[in-house]
Amino acid sequence: MDTAIRLRHLVLLLSVFSFGMLRVEAQAQTSSTILGSMIQAAKTMKTDTIAKAVIEPCLYRVYYSIEYHPLAKTPSPSHEWIQLLQVGETTQRYLDYGSWQADSILDHGVKAGLRPEDFIPAYYSAGKRSLSGNHLLFRQTEGKVEGFDRIVLDYFTYEEPIPHQQWELVPGDSVIAGYVCHRAQTHYRGRDYTAWYTEEIPLSYGPYKFRGLPGLIACIYDRDRDYVFTLQGFERAPAGEMIYRKEKEYFKTTRERLQEANRRYMANPGGYSSPQIAVQGKKPVRPPKPYNPIELE
Incomplete structure (x- = not known):
């Protein structure tokens, strides 16, 4: 497991541990605790860059804002963040800009030999701006799109033909x-x-x-x-920027099965069981989360 994955697992575990701390002061203290733990963890881990399989150079960057309403047909609450489309000759990658930026910060910090305290705060801050755990990789020569998502600490991937909308x-x-x-x-x-x-x-x-x-x-x-x-913006990518597939331990599934797993998790967050772990005993009870997926079919 590479450094980035371990750090993100640490963030998630500490966030779960701090569940229920709702006051502003408590939230600030929790963020400080998580950041401090990440810096300490990075000092003890084997330092490495993001594990990746490079595909081809990125030619263009396209920035989009996404406004999402978790309650269907209801304007409030709403969440807004930035996503990035990387365009190559035969490949496109679509993901949260915060996630891409966090990976870039980690790669730069490691390659430059910086101390964890000099780049982990920026890495953590960028990662917090990523509000979804999913991204897409389009491979035009194969006519396929690979989808990636995360439920708690588990990473999933599925493959399907590149969709063709009837416009x-x-x-x-x-x-x-x-x-x-x-x-x-x-x-x-x-x-x-x-x-x-x-x-x-x-x-x-x-x-x-x-x-x-x-x-x-x-x-x-x-x-x-x-x-x-x-x-929000369109630009030519800097020379040397690459489109890549992140190398992780993914559970392979189908779009439909992943959609159902997300639905079940949002309906009962405390009842989620990792495909890798057999959970024994009584599971914690947590209230359901609003679930309004972009794909209804």
């Missing part, structure tokens, strides 16, 4: 992030979507699994606006 181009123009955009509509796995794409960036990609329009998707949202993705 309807409809009248309507707008300007988003400074780009002239045109309107399109589609239905995808239980939701009706409106998308705005720009031909000024001739890439037929977009956030999440959305693709196939005559230009980059600048904004897309479902009818109830439970999920809203909006372009």
Whole structure:
């Protein structure tokens, strides 16, 4: 298990241990405790970079904000964070920007020989900005997309054909992030979507699994606006940046089985059992969490 995985396991374990501390002072103390423990752990671990299988150079970065409403058809509460689409010649990778940034900080700190206290705080801060544990890797030459997700401490992966939405181009123009955009509509796995794409960036990609329009998707949202993705920036990737697959001990599954496992976990967080561990005795009772997945089918 590499350093990054062990550090993230430590964060999760300490977070579970601190469950129920709701006051601001307690939360601040908990964050300080977690950070201190991570620094101490990093000092005792074998220092290494992110375990990865490099695929190809990244040509472009596309930044999207995602606004997510965990209660269906309800504007509050809402969560918003930044996600990143890396575009290569034949590969695309989509993930939380905070997760990508945390990995980059760890890699740089290790390669530069920095002391843990000089880069672990930035690593921890970046990781906190990652609000989802999933990411996607599109391999166009194989026509496949590989999905990755995490439930508690367990990492899962599944593979499926790259989705092809049936788009309807409809009248309507707008300007988003400074780009002239045109309107399109589609239905995808239980939701009706409106998308705005720009031909000024001739890439037929977009956030999440959305693709196939005559230009980059600048904004897309479902009818109830439970999920809203909006372009925040587009740039050429720095020389030397690579698209890679993170090497971890994944449980291989299917999209449908992973979806069901997530549903069961959110309905009963205390009742989750790792596929790797047989849990004995009474499991802790915790209230259900709101579950409003982007894919309803």
